[in-house]
Amino acid sequence: PASPPDWHARAAGLQVDGRAVIDGQRQDAADGATFDKHSPIDGRRLGAIARGQAADIDAAVRAARRAFDDGRWSRQAPAARKQVMQRFSAAVLAAADELALLETLDMGKPIAHALAVDIASTARTLAWYGEAIDKIYDEIAPTPRQALALITREPVGVVGAIVPWNYPLIMTAWKLGPALAAGNSVVLKPSEKSPLSALRLAEIALEAGLPPGVLNVVPGYGHEAGEALALHMDVDALGFTGSTRTGRRMLAYASQSNLKRVYNELGGKSAFLVFDDCRDLDRAAHTVADSVFFNQGESCNAPSRVLVQRGIADALAERITARAARWQPGDPLDPRTRMGAVVDAGQLRTVLGYIDAGQAQGARLLSGGRQARTETGGCYVEPTVFAGVHNRMTIAQEEIFGPVISIIPFDDEADAIAQANDSVYGLQAAVWSGGLDRAHRVARALKAGTVHVNQYDEDDITVPFGGVKQSGNGRDKSLHAFDKVTELKTTWIRI
Ligand code: NAD
Numbered sequence: 232p233a234s235p236p237d238w239h240a241r242a243a244g245l246q247v248d249g250r251a252v253i254d255g256q257r258q259d260a261a262d263g264a265t266f267d268k269h270s271p272i273d274g275r276r277l278g279a280i281a282r283g284q285a286a287d288i289d290a291a292v293r294a295a296r297r298a299f300d301d302g303r304w305s306r307q308a309p310a311a312r313k314q315v316m317q318r319f320s321a322a323v324l325a326a327a328d329e330l331a332l333l334e335t336l337d338m339g340k341p342i343a344h345a346l347a348v349d350i351a352s353t354a355r356t357l358a359w360y361g362e363a364i365d366k367i368y369d370e371i372a373p374t375p376r377q378a379l380a381l382i383t384r385e386p387v388g389v390v391g392a393i394v395p396w397n398y399p400l401i402m403t404a405w406k407l408g409p410a411l412a413a414g415n416s417v418v419l420k421p422s423e424k425s426p427l428s429a430l431r432l433a434e435i436a437l438e439a440g441l442p443p444g445v446l447n448v449v450p451g452y453g454h455e456a457g458e459a460l461a462l463h464m465d466v467d468a469l470g471f472t473g474s475t476r477t478g479r480r481m482l483a484y485a486s487q488s489n490l491k492r493v494y495n496e497l498g499g500k501s502a503f504l505v506f507d508d509c510r511d512l513d514r515a516a517h518t519v520a521d522s523v524f525f526n527q528g529e530s531c532n533a534p535s536r537v538l539v540q541r542g543i544a545d546a547l548a549e550r551i552t553a554r555a556a557r558w559q560p561g562d563p564l565d566p567r568t569r570m571g572a573v574v575d576a577g578q579l580r581t582v583l584g585y586i587d588a589g590q591a592q593g594a595r596l597l598s599g600g601r602q603a604r605t606e607t608g609g610c611y612v613e614p615t616v617f618a619g620v621h622n623r624m625t626i627a628q629e630e631i632f633g634p635v636i637s638i639i640p641f642d643d644e645a646d647a648i649a650q651a652n653d654s655v656y657g658l659q660a661a662v663w664s665g666g667l668d669r670a671h672r673v674a675r676a677l678k679a680g681t682v683h684v685n686q687y688d689e690d691d692i693t694v695p696f697g698g699v700k701q702s703g704n705g706r707d708k709s710l711h712a713f714d715k716v717t718e719l720k721t722t723w724i725r726i
Contacts, residue, residue: 238342238564241332247278249426251287251450252433254294255443260451261286266423271339271572272563274608280426283451285459288418291447292463295389295416298444305386305414309365316361316412319439323354326435330400333427338396339572339610340526341563352692353404353432356708359692360408363710372721379724384717386414387492388467391460393453393481395473396425396574397529397632403429405696406470409712411446418447418466420457422473424574426450453477462488468716472496472531474630475655475701494705494715496531496697498630499658502651503534503687504673506644506664507543510685515663516550519636522687524558524614527573528582528634531702532659534687536627538647541640548618548638552598558634560603560611572609573633579610582633586615589626594637595619622650630656644669648676657699661687680706 249265250257258281259265265279281287299305304312323330330353331345340349372380392406399421410417421429433448449456457477461469461484469491471481478495485493503522505515523533539547563571573579579602586600599615612634620627620637627637641647651660660679664670674682680698683689690696697706706712 238332238566241328242336242564245277245332245336247427248430249278249280249450250430251281251283251291252430252437252446252448253287253291254447255437257434258287258290260284261290266452268337268426269575270336271575271610272336272607277336277427280423280450283420283449283456285455287449287451288420288456288459288463291418291449292389292460292465294444295418295447296465298442299386299388299416303442304411304416304445307414312412312414313361313365315440316357316364319436319441320354320358320361322435322439323350323357323432326431330428330431333431334400334425335563335571337427338399338425338574339563341561341568341571343566343568344526349398349400353400356401356404356408356692360412364412367710367713377726379726381722381724383720383722384413384713385720387716387718388415389465390415390417390716391463391466391469391491392417392419393457393460393469393471393473394419394421394429396422397526397531399425400428400432402472403432405707405712406472407446410470410716411441413713413716415716416445416447418449418460420449420451420460423450423452458484461485464489466491468492468494470494470705470715472707474498478703492715495703496705496707497701497703498656499531499533499698499702500536500628500630500654500656501532501534501659501661501679502536502538502654502677503661504641504647504651504663505537505539505543505547506647506662506666506669507540508665508669509543509663510665512543512547513550516547517554518687520551520554520558520614523636524555524570524634527560527570527612529573529632532681534659534661535631535636536622536651536654537636537638538641538650539638540647541642544618544638544640548597548616551636551638552616555598555614555616555636558614560613570614570634572611574610576610578633579612582612582631582635585626585629585631585633585635589617589620589624589635589637592624592626593619594624594626599634622653628654644673648673652676652678655701658702659683659698
């Protein structure tokens with residue numbers, strides 16, 4: 232990787248193009264409106280971004296529909312779509328430095344993580360779905376009559392995608408991978424807090440051979456461009472990733488418009504259970520700290536509720552606090568930095584507000600708790616650990632989306648399960664125990680889309696990702712993601 236001054240020099244020379252990508256062209260908003268985007272790393276102005284409105288969304292949906300109907304992508308042989316997806320993936324890797332820089336400047340994550348995780352994972356996702364598409368077979372039903380009943384999958388048509396700012400490229404790739412590989416056209420609305428990388432990605436897709444109109448990206452605010460996309464009468468399915476509050480609205484928009492299919496990937500407050508027969512307390516502590524503080528705590532699946540058996544609570548807390556020291560915020564453009572800036576001043580205030588609430592409600596602050604690097608003009612928070620938390624406290628119930636760990640004691644297995652499931656969320660959970668029977672029993676009892684046993688950091692595009700309860704009803708990743716962007720069609724043939 233380049234040395235720190237190189238990244239600063241590149242950042243200083245960066246020319247941001249904030250125009251939408253519609254029908255293969257860069258375009259201003261129809262009324263010329265823009266909004267200013269600033270970087271959370273030091274407050275610098277990055278540029279003017281097109282402020283998409285209903286007219287721009289409508290133009291993008293029309294382009295997507297035309298592209299779908301003309302069949303240049305939707306009716307291409309799977310092997311041909313696969314080639315383009317693979318070129319697209321390779322082009323993402325070729326543009327790794329540029330995309331990583333956009334990601335870091337836009338939302339504050341360390342450049343080293345943007346390169347190693349965000350870019351790598353985005354490229355792998357696109358290639359993996361491209362690779363999958365010519366290996367999926369349709370079905371023939373075993374009907375009792377003299378007939379063939381073919382059950383085939385068809386692309387739904389125009390897929391709308393609305394994504395958050397915490398992993399702008401990865402969240403985009405999770406929506407694009409299956410939707411494009413299956414032959415759909417897409418209109419994507421990135422978060423107003425992190426629109427830059429998705430706009431560049433749309434250009435890269437065109438350069439890789441994706442026909443114009445198949446992927447359109449319209450930046451703008453949620454209540455303007457986002458709402459217009461979710462309400463549009465010609466969008467067949469809507470993939471949403473974001474907060475539970477906004478996910479609720481997506482279902483309302485669908486019911487107010489054309490009953491489009493909505494698949495929601497929402498918030499989390501994942502529980503990490505450590506029993507006193509845990510064989511490696513050091514590793515448990517390191518895994519918690521590393522999983523929560525990675526990406527400044529802005530991960531939907533961060534295991535931010537640590538439930539620990541009372542007898543080992545102090546020992547675990549001590550180890551987590553020691554590990555937290557390794558996550559001091561630094562300059563995101565320095566490749567040695569592990570923790571960067573939170574996404575903006577509003578998020579900074581939200582996180583500090585939760586830390587105040589934790590103290591006011593009687594939780595014990597073991598480390599961190601303050602704003603950091605104030606001299607930079609950026610939005611930094613110290614890695615923060617609370618012990619003695621009660622599961623009904625605000626910091627244990629609400630998603631903080633910042634670098635804050637809450638350690639909550641439990642008495643026995645039943646108490647651990649009850650507290651873990653006492654949440655409106657159900658995204659992920661972990662069980663750390665040396666007992667095989669206990670690990671299985673507890674994993675089965677936990678209400679979560681994913682349960683980790685004696686680990687947390689494994690993840691791969693091959694497995695589904697999604698939640699239960701108010702964490703959503705979708706499943707991104709894996710072959711199961713095709714279910715959301717395809718329709719089953721039955722064709723009876725008399726023989
Ligand atoms: P958010 O709900 O505020 O915004 C998400 C997206 O929705 C943005 O693009 C925003 O502009 C848009 N939006 C907002 N209001 C809208 C409206 N009225 N109509 C249409 N669109 C609207 O969420 P956020 O703050 O960007 O992201 C953080 C949340 O995302 C957290 O809750 C996090 O847990 C969740 N998340 C979930 C997953 C997952 O896979 N389950 C992954 C990443 C993030």
